[in-house]
Amino acid sequence: MVTIKSVKGLQVLDSRGNPTVCAQVVLSDGSAGVGIAPSGASTGAYEAYELRDGDKAFYGGKGVTTAVENINNIIAKELCSLISPTQKTVDDCMIELDGTENKSSLGANAILAVSIAFARASAESHKIPLYRYLGGVGKKTLPVPMMNILNGGAHASNNVDIQEFMILPKGVTFAESLRIGSEIYHRLGKILGDKGLRSGVGDEGGFAPDIESDREALELICEAIVSAGYGFDKVGLALDVASSEWYRDGKYYMPKRGIYMSAGELIKTVEELCKDFPIISVEDPLSEDDWEGWCEITNKLGSSVQLVGDDLFVTNTKRLNMGIKKGAGNAILIKPNQIGTVSETLEVIDLALKNGYKSVISHRSGESEDTFIADLSVAVNAGMIKSGAPCRTDRVAKYNRLLAIEDTLL
Numbered sequence: 001m002v003t004i005k006s007v008k009g010l011q012v013l014d015s016r017g018n019p020t021v022c023a024q025v026v027l028s029d030g031s032a033g034v035g036i037a038p039s040g041a042s043t044g045a046y047e048a049y050e051l052r053d054g055d056k057a058f059y060g061g062k063g064v065t066t067a068v069e070n071i072n073n074i075i076a077k078e079l080c081s082l083i084s085p086t087q088k089t090v091d092d093c094m095i096e097l098d099g100t101e102n103k104s105s106l107g108a109n110a111i112l113a114v115s116i117a118f119a120r121a122s123a124e125s126h127k128i129p130l131y132r133y134l135g136g137v138g139k140k141t142l143p144v145p146m147m148n149i150l151n152g153g154a155h156a157s158n159n160v161d162i163q164e165f166m167i168l169p170k171g172v173t174f175a176e177s178l179r180i181g182s183e184i185y186h187r188l189g190k191i192l193g194d195k196g197l198r199s200g201v202g203d204e205g206g207f208a209p210d211i212e213s214d215r216e217a218l219e220l221i222c223e224a225i226v227s228a229g230y231g232f233d234k235v236g237l238a239l240d241v242a243s244s245e246w247y248r249d250g251k252y253y254m255p256k257r258g259i260y261m262s263a264g265e266l267i268k269t270v271e272e273l274c275k276d277f278p279i280i281s282v283e284d285p286l287s288e289d290d291w292e293g294w295c296e297i298t299n300k301l302g303s304s305v306q307l308v309g310d311d312l313f314v315t316n317t318k319r320l321n322m323g324i325k326k327g328a329g330n331a332i333l334i335k336p337n338q339i340g341t342v343s344e345t346l347e348v349i350d351l352a353l354k355n356g357y358k359s360v361i362s363h364r365s366g367e368s369e370d371t372f373i374a375d376l377s378v379a380v381n382a383g384m385i386k387s388g389a390p391c392r393t394d395r396v397a398k399y400n401r402l403l404a405i406e407d408t409l410l
């Protein structure tokens, strides 16, 4: 019987240079796995709790030494005493140990890092790739990358309020999709340079120019797609409005432009953008607290556009069940650290599937070399993955892992 021999936490840095939790799990047969928790900037109010030290003398209060100590002093002891640990018993054990609704006692960052590390160690112990351990032996398909090639909102210090402008290149293989995306990305960089626009990048690797409007961002991307030699049959557009960031007292305030909009005006704006551009997916068009607005936009656009709940659903079965009952959205963004364990992440994906909601697997704006989400996207045949632009190793690591998985599957 394989048991857990050791569990160890370590404070490491994420792609923004902020501390995050790394965990290592070693099993009694010598198999080992590492997991690193990511971190969001435009976090939803209903996400599981990211435990930070708050001591301003170190890392401006962002240290995670308490979360790491929770792994070393509390989680390790309990997990090492489990008789026949499985993903479910390991995750349930940590949920019970924590004892809070939002994992605020031990920290979702501590719990997720261990949960991922255990998944990796178990895959190694079974001598199967991580995506097989997570998703079984059935047929596997590679996802289409949703590449955030122009960044705004909380991810960039420019004047663009919409957080993400994405392209979905649909090649015959993942490798082809990635090539198309990369070619368009570089073409966009050249176009921005030729126009004298700043071509520095934001947190997710997309360019972050100062431009006139959201429309101009979409026009520039369309120009890049055509100039790279592709048509809109092969390349779709997607937005992450991230509008929870704008919501104040029932109204939406775009901070960079200083404009107020009602929910009705925001819905109209999104509708017009979808009419004028080949947009096939819109994430968080309304706030996490605006169920009424969400139902209205789903009635209007839901039959033709993918409407993805990120802050709305926070990878949480309770929140997704509320959305299913009300008829809000038709897809869910899956970010494992919003809920805090691998098992709960798989449960919410299953609930989505059973209710006709699409799942989009996603990174966070603060990432690391951990490629867990790449395996997850293949394991559950999600069809789509968000891992930013084809730029910055924290983003590209996931795409490179998908290339390697595809290479073994073909």
Ligand code: PGA
Residues within 6 Å of the ligand: 039, 040, 041, 042, 043, 044, 163, 240, 242, 310, 362, 363, 364, 365, 366
């Ligand atoms: P976050 O952004 O990781 O900063 O929350 C990603 C998203 O909103 O999809």
Ligand code: ZN
Residues within 6 Å of the ligand: 240, 242, 283, 284, 310, 311, 333
């Ligand atoms: Zn989002």
